[in-house]
Amino acid sequence: MSTYLLAIDQGTTSSRAILFTKQGEIHAKAQEEFEQHFPQDGWVEHKPSDIWQTVLSTCKKVLRESNVQACDISAIGITNQRETTLVWDRHTGEPIYNAIVWQDRRTSDYCESIQSPQNEELISSKTGLLLDSYFSATKIRWILENVVGAREKADKGELAFGTVDSFLLWHLTDGKEHRTDATNASRTMLFNIHQQIWDQELLELFDIPSSILPQVMDSSDDFGVTDFTLFEQEIPILAIAGDQQAALFGQACFDEGMAKSTYGTGCFLMLNTGDKALKSKNKLLTTVAYRLNGKPTYAIEGSIFMAGATIQWIRDGLQLINSASETESIAEQVSLDHGVFLVPAFTGLGAPYWDPSARGAILGLTRDSGIKEIVTAALQSVCYQTKDLQKAMENDGLRPTLIRVDGGMVANNWLLNFLSNILAATVDRPEIIETTALGVAYLAGLKAGIYQSTDELAKMWHCEQRFTPTIDNKERNLLYGKWLDAVKKVQS
Numbered sequence: 001m002s003t004y005l006l007a008i009d010q011g012t013t014s015s016r017a018i019l020f021t022k023q024g025e026i027h028a029k030a031q032e033e034f035e036q037h038f039p040q041d042g043w044v045e046h047k048p049s050d051i052w053q054t055v056l057s058t059c060k061k062v063l064r065e066s067n068v069q070a071c072d073i074s075a076i077g078i079t080n081q082r083e084t085t086l087v088w089d090r091h092t093g094e095p096i097y098n099a100i101v102w103q104d105r106r107t108s109d110y111c112e113s114i115q116s117p118q119n120e121e122l123i124s125s126k127t128g129l130l131l132d133s134y135f136s137a138t139k140i141r142w143i144l145e146n147v148v149g150a151r152e153k154a155d156k157g158e159l160a161f162g163t164v165d166s167f168l169l170w171h172l173t174d175g176k177e178h179r180t181d182a183t184n185a186s187r188t189m190l191f192n193i194h195q196q197i198w199d200q201e202l203l204e205l206f207d208i209p210s211s212i213l214p215q216v217m218d219s220s221d222d223f224g225v226t227d228f229t230l231f232e233q234e235i236p237i238l239a240i241a242g243d244q245q246a247a248l249f250g251q252a253c254f255d256e257g258m259a260k261s262t263y264g265t266g267c268f269l270m271l272n273t274g275d276k277a278l279k280s281k282n283k284l285l286t287t288v289a290y291r292l293n294g295k296p297t298y299a300i301e302g303s304i305f306m307a308g309a310t311i312q313w314i315r316d317g318l319q320l321i322n323s324a325s326e327t328e329s330i331a332e333q334v335s336l337d338h339g340v341f342l343v344p345a346f347t348g349l350g351a352p353y354w355d356p357s358a359r360g361a362i363l364g365l366t367r368d369s370g371i372k373e374i375v376t377a378a379l380q381s382v383c384y385q386t387k388d389l390q391k392a393m394e395n396d397g398l399r400p401t402l403i404r405v406d407g408g409m410v411a412n413n414w415l416l417n418f419l420s421n422i423l424a425a426t427v428d429r430p431e432i433i434e435t436t437a438l439g440v441a442y443l444a445g446l447k448a449g450i451y452q453s454t455d456e457l458a459k460m461w462h463c464e465q466r467f468t469p470t471i472d473n474k475e476r477n478l479l480y481g482k483w484l485d486a487v488k489k490v491q492s
Contacts, residue, residue: 070233077239077440128286250439302389
């Protein structure tokens, strides 16, 4: 009897493979970082070969080091950085350009050129998204327009588009399957989230041929099997979900009104709205949370581009710290109101501002300011941006007061204390903070028959530590007011 579930968690800065037991416990994991490429200001790319090779390498490594055979794995689930766009040749499997990463802003001018009330309403009413270079559609169009011969090949049906999940599925199945799931499709700006189909009107708007698109499946579904040569055994691939939706699932936020916030490269606050696709009046996104048995569950989401990436910049760019783990003890030495604000608009501002031209700044520096204040301001920026999202949800009538958190940053107790304080909300950290991988393992386990229902999965969630507010409204509002002033100064 197969014992394990293998989650492939392909992120923005690294790829991970995690083996879970059927009880939802981590048995083994492997991780590899890969290079980020910045060809021009605001451009962000990955080499597709880096994505594929780090995924394959971590999968093999986790099996080898845990002494687990492929036959011991019930199913694979894939979760991935969303919106990142790849186009490859159907015959050779070779990408025709680097992966254009979700953070990339090269199509901002194009978005502005087609901005009109009619187009904005068309896009938001069908996709739940805003007209922005963040999403896949304009990235696909850019590749077709700028790579020599791409448009002609696409028109002949010789090219395939995919978000990272589709690209990995293609290679895992040796080109046999070209599929995605509804959560990833919902982030392309081409998918009608109400009808659950690729939308012809949107394809025409962006001049994208439907022949390049993958088949859209449930999040828990039969996506195919791995090619025998990869692991010397075929393994069923039974789940795909975008990373933030997978985290919502792993946090067992199955009931309407439940919310999670993930702190990885970016930060993503997502609230389950059940079977209703609620439209935000405050520039939040409506998205598919997951789709089971053909039935979509929806969510409202706020996206922040720079969370862990800000700390990575503090470490690698400014070289103020040697590792992210140092930030907790540094922040403990600084008062909350130290006067320094870091606005990490390195690739523009995400929700609720959606300002692609904004750029980062460190404000409020005095002769007393030093490394400790800048590092603390970097941590606080993540929490202030979460507050921006919470306020937007509140203005939509959906204020979350209990938030389940996950992602690499939430090991930092100081961060979660400040998050609870600035949100005036209870923050719960689960026993397993690898909830993105856990969520897609759960989805695969549902399809494999290991789990019978989401009710069963909800009982498997356990809180490791709860954080509650310790400051008053006066102090909270004073700090947040200064943050809003700082944001105004970087906006275009």
